[in-house]
Amino acid sequence: MWGKTIRExxxxxxxxxxSKNIKALKKDMATxxxxxxxxxxxxxxxxxxxxxxxxxGMVKIGSGSGFFVDPTGIILTNKHVIADPNAEYxxxxxxxxxxxxxxxxxxxxxxVAILKIDIQxxxxxxxxxxxxxxxxxxxxxxxxxxxxxxxxxxxxxISGLSRSIQAMPDPKAGVAEMxxxxxTDTAINPGNSGGPLFNxxxxxxxxxxxxxxxxxxxxFSIPINTAKRDIEDIKKYGRISRPLLGLRYLLIDKTVKExxxxxxxxxxxxxxxxxxxPGVIPKSPAATAGIKEKDIIxxxxxxxxxxxxxxxxxxxxxxxxxxLKLTVLRNGKESTVNVTLGERK
Numbered sequence: 001m002w003g004k005t006i007r008e009x010x011x012x013x014x015x016x017x018x019s020k021n022i023k024a025l026k027k028d029m030a031t032x033x034x035x036x037x038x039x040x041x042x043x044x045x046x047x048x049x050x051x052x053x054x055x056x057g058m059v060k061i062g063s064g065s066g067f068f069v070d071p072t073g074i075i076l077t078n079k080h081v082i083a084d085p086n087a088e089y090x091x092x093x094x095x096x097x098x099x100x101x102x103x104x105x106x107x108x109x110x111x112v113a114i115l116k117i118d119i120q121x122x123x124x125x126x127x128x129x130x131x132x133x134x135x136x137x138x139x140x141x142x143x144x145x146x147x148x149x150x151x152x153x154x155x156x157x158i159s160g161l162s163r164s165i166q167a168m169p170d171p172k173a174g175v176a177e178m179x180x181x182x183x184t185d186t187a188i189n190p191g192n193s194g195g196p197l198f199n200x201x202x203x204x205x206x207x208x209x210x211x212x213x214x215x216x217x218x219x220f221s222i223p224i225n226t227a228k229r230d231i232e233d234i235k236k237y238g239r240i241s242r243p244l245l246g247l248r249y250l251l252i253d254k255t256v257k258e259x260x261x262x263x264x265x266x267x268x269x270x271x272x273x274x275x276x277x278p279g280v281i282p283k284s285p286a287a288t289a290g291i292k293e294k295d296i297i298x299x300x301x302x303x304x305x306x307x308x309x310x311x312x313x314x315x316x317x318x319x320x321x322x323x324l325k326l327t328v329l330r331n332g333k334e335s336t337v338n339v340t341l342g343e344r345k
Contacts, residue, residue, distance in 0.1 A: 002140050002155060005202040009067075010151050012123040013195060015092040015144040016081055016101070016115070018062040061087065065143035065195035066115065067204070069127065069231055073119040074104070076227050077194030078209050079111045091117050094151070105230065105240040108344045109312070111178060111209050112227045114234055125196055128203030130223035133158055133182060141186045141208050141219075143195025156186035156217070163220060164308070165210065178220070179313070182206045185217035197221045243318045243341040245311055246284020247291065248272045264329065266306040267298040289339040291328065298334070299327035315341065 064081030068074065075091065082089055082103055089101040099117035106113045137158045145152035160183030184197065188211050197206035206221030233240045249268035250256065257265040270293055272279035279293040280286050291297075299305060300314035301324065311324075318324060320343035328337050 001138070001200070002153070002198075005140055005198050006142070006153055008202065009125055009142060009196070009198065011094045012068045012125045013094065013142055013151060014066045014068070014075060015147075015150055016064045016066050016075075016077055016194065017060060017090040017092060018064070018082070018084065019088045019090065020059055020061050020084070020086065063144060063147035063191055064193045065191065065208070066091070067194075067196045068122040068124050069227075071120065071122050071124055073099075073117040073122050074231070074234070075101070075115040075117065076207060076231070077113050077115060078207060078222070079106045079113040080209075081194045082106070082113050082115065089115065091115065093119075104234055107226075107230055107240050108242050110226050110230075111222055112207065112230055114230060114240075126203045127224050127228060128199055128201065128205045130182065130205045130225045133161065133199065133205050133223075135159070135161065138200050139184050139186055139205070140198040141184075141188060141192065141195060142198075143188075143192035143208060145189040145191050147191040149191075152189075152192070154187035156184050156219075159183050159185050159217075165212075165220060178210065178222075179310075180223060180226070181209070181220040182223055184219050184221065186219050187217075188219040241320055242344045243315050243320050243322065243324075244285060244344040245315065245324065245339060245341060246281040246286040247297075247311065248277060248279050248281075249297070249311070251308070251310065252296070262296065263332065264296060264298065266304055267296050267329070268305055268310060270295045270297065285339050285342045289326075289337050291326075291337060291339070292330065294330075296329040297326050298329055301325050302327075 064077060066075040066077035069076050091099045091101045101115045101117050104114040104116050135158055139158055140155045142151060142153050144150050163181040163183045164179045188208050192208050195208045196204040197208055199205045205224050207227060209222050210220040212218040230240050247270055249270050252262060252265060252267050252269055254265045270279040280291050300311050318341055320341055322341050324339045324341055326337045326339060328335050
């Protein structure tokens with residue numbers, strides 16, 4: 001069933017090697033050790049073995065997967081694979097050629113990133129429509145498992161749609177919510193991140209992104225339609241342009257309504273996490289439009305915010321400069337607020 005997909009796709013799948021200068025790496029290690037409490041400090045001094053350092057003074061610190069989406073050398077991968085701005089990234093193609101990679105963009109919201117290498121006529125994977133995937137549909141994943149086994153193939157089925165999980169794609173950025181994910185029972189391992197997830201039509205419908213440690217047969221992929229928008233932005237603007245509202249909020253349901261004694265059981269409550277993380281970000285589009293802390297946003301564009309949706313979900317087809325109409329409840333009174341969206345940096 002999958003023979004044609006494997007034969008035709010593997011030339012377009014790459015390995016991404018992450019390297020760092022030994023001096024910078026030692027500095028990072030020292031900083032991280034200082035942040036540890038005394039009981040967690042290692043008993044023996046930590047050092048980098050000489051054999052791990054190449055002739056240019058670089059140390060390999062990780063790897064991931066990616067795939068060509070344009071013959072000019074544009075590659076899709078996960079943002080967490082190339083999260084370190086001080087690292088260097090090398091792309092190894094299927095014919096074992098090495099290329100220095102340039103980071104074109106990191107998506108400010110989703111775990112998607114775009115690289116480019118200096119190559120022409122790269123083999124390209126056809127992209128499918130992730131909005132049309134269905135439960136039980138067979139899927140195939142290919143990637144650089146554990147950073148050791150190139151072009152590792154595993155198959156399974158789609159076992160869940162529109163999943164949300166708490167993850168830490170970037171350890172320095174803390175825990176983030178990843179939304180709208182495709183759940184599969186396909187075997188995914190560290191190093192597979194950034195590799196493609198295929199449907200039975202040999203088209204990419206997702207980017208393999210996360211697993212749940214300690215669980216079995218739970219893997220998650222970023223829907224490819226999310227990445228398509230990023231690719232279009234790169235070609236159009238030279239960067240990823242995502243709209244900014246400028247709010248922090250809490251989803252309201254029946255439990256939250258009862259616990260916080262709110263007047264409604266849907267929408268979002270505008271609230272932050274102290275002075276350093278206010279509910280309304282200063283000078284943001286929401287602040288300019290007059291949204292205030294403790295406001296309840298009931299609707300976006302005339303549609304109720306419910307069933308786990310958030311204002312961010314209503315912005316997926318919006319661009320900076322578009323107007324988002326919000327229905328706001330404040331002190332028992334509803335009003336309509338028009339917010340001109342900014343651009344997330």
